[in-house]
Amino acid sequence: MIHPLADVQSSTIGENTTIWQFCVILKNAQIGKNCNINCNVFIENDVIVGDNVTIKPGVQLWDGVRIADNVHLGPNATFTNDKYPRSKEYVDRWPQITIGKYASIGANATILPGVSIGNYAKVGAGAVVTKEVLPHQVVVGNPAKVIGYSSIENNRVSLALLDEYGHRYKYENNILSKTS
Secondary structure, three states: OEOOOOEEOOOOEOOOOEEOOOOEEOOOOEEOOOOEEOOOOEEOOOOEEOOOOEEOOOOEEOOOEEEOOOOEEOOOOEEOOOOOOOOOOOOOOOOOEEEOOOOEEOOOOEEOOOOEEOOOOEEOOOOEEOOOEOOOEEEEOOOOEEEEEEOOOOOEEOOOOEEOOOOEEEEEOOEEEEOO
């Protein structure tokens, strides 16, 4: 469903994707299936959005953004693609921002150019992400710092590698796994 008040120029929109009013999606953007793109979202040309992605109101995805499957982007999450912006000056190629599968970006978080967010990672509301966030890491603050981990089951795991239920985990080679 594409709301009649949306400006969708792309023909690459997956089935069962919903695009709400006042969205602008430029012609070369690629949007996967079963996505929910809330009102007031802007998606530029060189953007790829995977399947089952939720994009809350007020998000702008600029050239170079890559969003994997099953990602949640909170309201007004901000993605920047120019490290040294100046009016009417453009780079030949925009740095990529990559968001891994099942990652969640909190409301009003800011992701700087060239940053990658790993699979299952979580970025807290208002965080400013200036460097790579590894898979399963949970980051908050300005600049964003690791405060714990997020399991595949979506359990919060402390830096001591214990979840709220007393299960132990190990974190090796960017993989978080339960040990007991």
